[in-house]
Each structure stands twice: as C-alpha cells, then as structure tokens.
Amino acid sequence: MDWGKVTFVFFILMSLTFTVGFLVEQSLVMLFIAGGVNILSTILKIGVRSFMSAELMAASLVADLHLIPALIYLQVFDDINVAVALALGALVANIVSVIFISIESIKSYNNYN
Numbered sequence: 001m002d003w004g005k006v007t008f009v010f011f012i013l014m015s016l017t018f019t020v021g022f023l024v025e026q027s028l029v030m031l032f033i034a035g036g037v038n039i040l041s042t043i044l045k046i047g048v049r050s051f052m053s054a055e056l057m058a059a060s061l062v063a064d065l066h067l068i069p070a071l072i073y074l075q076v077f078d079d080i081n082v083a084v085a086l087a088l089g090a091l092v093a094n095i096v097s098v099i100f101i102s103i104e105s106i107k108s109y110n111n112y113n
Contacts, residue, residue, distance in 0.1 A: 008048070009101060011041040012056075015063065016094040022087050028074055031083065035067040038090065051107055052100045059097040066090035 018034035042060040045053070070086035073079045 008044050011037060011044055012060075012094070012097050012101060015041045015060075016091070016098060019063075019067070019087055019091045019094055023084065023091065026080060026084065028071075031067070031071050031074055031087065034087070034090070035064075035071050038063050038067050038094070050104055052104045055100050056097055056104075059093045059100060063090040063093035063097070066093065 015034065015038040018030065018037050022030040022034045038060065042057070042064055045057045045060055048056070050056075066086045066089040070083040070090070073086065074083040
C-alpha cells in the first residue's frame, strides 16, 4: 500500500466533506476547517508527479480561491449568502478533484494489468 497516496487522497476527500459540512451547518468554524484542510491538500499536491497532477493542482487552487474569500466574506462582511455561493464553487472544484483521482486510479490500474 502506498501511504503517500493514502494521505493524498485522504486530504482531498476531507476537503470535500468539510465543504459539504459547511454548506449544511454554515458556521464560521466549519468554513475555517474546510479552508484549512483544503490548503493542506493543495500543499500536498506540490511536487506530485502523476498522470493528472496539473489538473489536480488546478482544481485544488480553484477550491482555495473560493474558500478563502468565503471565509473573508463571512468573517468581515457577515454575508452568509456570498460565503455559501463561494463554498458551492469550492464544492464543485473538490468534486472535480475526486473525479480526476478516480480517472488516475483507473489509468494506473489498467497500466498495472
């Protein structure tokens, strides 16, 4: 088992689930955790050389650039509507990341056999 890949996929899935958690709970704490885990996920993608590494990094950066302004809008401007709209964008980017991971796993499985 490749523990580096396990950690990598773990943080991608945690980013997705915490973003969904914020959309359900809509609290500043949930948004902060979602953003923090997503930034950790992005940091883990730096230096990864894989079939779809550029696409994974781009999707992660898109999620970061949605969650960070969402956090600012919620904390500074107390605008939950904009924060939720931005979090929905991050959710889509995280779903795309999971799709890319699935494609990459299928491709590596086909190359293995």
